[in-house]
Amino acid sequence: MKTSLNPDERGYYGSFGGAFIPEMMQANVAELQEKYLDIIGTQEFKDEFDVLLRDYVGRPSPLYLATRLSEKYETNVYLKREDLNHTGAHKINNSLGQIILAKKLGKKRIIAETGAGQHGVATATACALMGLECTVFMGELDVKRQAPNVGRMKMLGAQVVPVSSGSKTLKDATNEAMRYWIANPFDTHYIIGSVVGPHPYPDMVAKFQSVISEEIRKQLKEKTGSELPDVVIACVGGGSNATGAFYHFLEEEKVRLIAAEAAGKGLESGFTAAATFKGVSGILHGSKTLFMQTDDGQVVEPHSISAGLDYPGIGPALAHWFETGRVEYQAITDEDAMQSGLELCKLEGIIPAVESSHALAVLDKTKFGKDEHVVVNLSGRGDKDLETYLKYL
Amino acid sequence: MSNRINTVLESKDNILSIYFTAGYPKLDDTMKVLVELERSGADMIEVGVPFSDPIADGPTIQHSNTVALDNGMSVQLLFDQLSGVRDKVSLPLIMMSSLNPIIQYGFEQFCQKCQEVGADGLIIPDLPVEEYISEYKDVVERYGLRNIILITPSSTDARIRLIDEHTDSFIYMVSSAATTGVNKNFSQDFEAFAKRLQAMNLKNPLVTGFGIKDKESFDQVTKFSKGGIIGSAFVKAVAEGDDAVASTAKFMREFA
């Protein structure tokens, strides 16, 4: 099967994608489907987005040659420092892109779901910047384990709605945001935080995050003389940072792309979030994709130490890239991720988000060549995770 | 092919359709509730197939889904419970489910089972009309089932016409831009929507759902449509007290 970077006009990547939404969401989603490419393709949009990414987010984010880490793993490890972005993760790239789009569509209110709280903080930030009303849905369990981010969202003027249904985590927050949008369809835009949801969200979010790989190409060229690394590694919750890091390399077949899924307590433990290892194709959150479910089609509650990876599925493009074999998947346990996160603190003086630590753990599981250039997307910083790390010290 | 849904639509106005969640409040309440709904005067029944993550449902129905799943309800068990239903119940039965449980069971197998137990139709809220036409319509028709599709005040005329063209029973008219269980009076918006639809001269009748909670709101919607569907209000009522049959009878008394 041929690997597609972009979806077809019905939003499919191979057999995954589409827009499986109730009629009550149809008008809002159809409006996006009809207009998103035109709007984000205008010079006006690009200029506004670029200026914000540069002056507000602080892009380009550095590409840093981590020498001590490279020495340990006997290869050349470059860290793409999305953790240095304003608000501390890659999520802001997407929130800003979508909020500019929402303004152009005349929307007055923004809703969002969040797991780790990084997308919630990024969206609350974008709303403060643009003067729009912001409501963020967050699972009750995540409200507890990511308390600093709940505080940040409130300071930024957002209303945080704790969600008590289901597993009380990211998937339930997503359900609740969709329900709210159905009940309050007017003047409201839903900023989904990852490459999930009905078409056009997966493609729209991919395009806003693709700045990551666009920059990697330029930065690598300056440092090594070649735009192409040998390997790019990223963690996958829904898949937005991975998609951003892979985007401009997807069609470069020589570049090896590795996605780190959260194995939780282990693939066979019953407490995992590894969607390609444990998932089956089905319909979740408006698209056909791979997610963990019972034989009876009920969604299995995921587990990961990292709130941002604690999601039962992945976006449809990532499911497609798995299906075609373009992207390799590895399952990283809670324990291995925590050790790799702590190792980065000691070797490089960088405290990574627990999500990003899953990507770092791939270095320990895979042998790379001495001359290879390996880029790890450091999707976020670990300030929000101190409590979790301290238990592993 | 004749179908109980069409027969009821042809023979009656002010159709009272009741939604309930299979396996709720207790696992073996499914058949009891069906029988009591027929006895107490319902005209049509929607059998809800529980799903862990329904997005088009409000808190009451979501909760009933969770309880039913905890009780051990599954698609296979539901078909087992429904075998023999036609010896006891003659009303049209419509299976209402999110798409995923149906796909995992096997879409065609699901339709075949519906036909086998004597169900008449499907409502799959997250299956949009385009996907239905391109992937599923042939199968649904092969098993003599009717697929019922929702429209809302924000559906365009073109879309409503497409849905009408591919429907052969009734169109499910969502009373307002809201999910189930949102209590509000039927506003001018609903009337305006009903009038807009009247002027379109659709070939299928309309049955209204969402937010109908009692006789009064039912009477309001049947002024403008062929019938009304009660969901959350019944699901809430059926779990009050320990006996689902008695609770059903009590709820239905108002409509006698």
Ligand SMILES: Cc1ncc(COP(=O)(O)O)c(C=O)c1O
């Ligand atoms: C730092 C960080 N990395 C990764 C993720 C996972 O999301 P995605 O797979 O969409 O990049 C999150 C989500 O909250 C996050 O905060």
